[in-house]
Amino acid sequence: MKKKLSILKHGSILLIVLSLGACNKRENNDSIFPKGELAPSENFTGNAWNNPFVANDTVYNIVAGKVYFEPGARTNWHSHPSGQLLLIIEGEGFHQIKGEPKQALKKGDVVKCPPNVMHWHGASAATGMSHIYIVPNTEKGIVNWMEQVSNQEYESNY
Secondary structure: OHHHHHHHHHHHHHHHHHHHHHOOOOOOOOOOOOOOEEOOOOOEEOOEEEEEEEOOOOOOOEEEEEEEEOOOOEEOOEEOOOOEEEEEEEEEEEEEEOOOOOEEEEOOOEEEEOOOOOEEEEEOOOOOEEEEEEEEOHHHOOOEEOOOOOHHHHHOOO
16 A cells, blocks of 8 residues: 555656646747746756746655757756656757766657766757656755766767
8 A cells, every 4th residue: 555655646746747837828839838047057058948847845855847958958967866857848859877878868758867877968959858857855955966068978979
């Protein structure tokens, strides 16, 4: 019974996140999620827009929202103490764990970023990308930002 409750709790959180986003005003780009605010250039290369849905608190211990990456935009290398889930909702892009090959992403893909593992994600050079992010167990911390992903790293397959 405990396992079923855990699944229900996590499923309910995802439903809340998606419902909150669906209640937001539509944009000209036909997304059900507004673009949000321009993300800080010290943590992103190119233009990325962040729209947080769920602020951190001590009840849910989760952070969730949407990021839209313009073509070629990407995060810096970073890690999350409790990991991160990415739900790709528009466009095409990439995700890479340090030392592993770059993975292509498209609408409908789900990425599990393991806890404390250095990675980056962003749009392809030709197409923008949007994803919903979910960071659980924020009592352990949210994100540790590191150096920029170089153009060579972004353009390579490894």
